[in-house]
Amino acid sequence: MTPKRRRLWLLLGSLGTLGIAAALVLTALNDNLVFFYSPTQVAEKNIGPDRRFRLGGLVEQGSVQKEGQLVRFTVTDTNKTVKVTYRGILPDLFREGQGVIAEGSLGPDGVFTAREILAKHDENYMPPEVAKALKESGKWKDAK
Structure with missing residues (x-):
């Protein structure tokens, strides 16, 4: 064989x-990639059961x-809603009317089963993904 x-x-x-x-x-x-969706995006996209993603909006x-x-x-993102079930201890700052991100998967019955719940940090903070989804839906209220 020649060089x-x-x-x-x-x-x-x-x-x-x-x-x-x-x-x-x-x-x-690709196996570790987790996308963020608002309730409106979940309704518009055909997300298969057991596909892991993050759902964000207001409780x-x-x-x-x-x-x-x-x-x-x-x-909710004030346009659409998604029912969520979660088994575990909720963050202290979790409450109705506040921003939340839930990571989990959508079941065949359309109910989102969360594995982890992330709540806002203080009264002025909202997760950036949730704020963006609310702005896109036209329901954003500036805190002044």
């Missing part, structure tokens, strides 16, 4: 190895029902 042909095989082998490594990295990133007034550690509530 030129040996270099060609080495180059092809290196490119193949690089391609396999890139494919593995992209696959790992609807009068919707929170607690049964031990099981909590049921509704998240």
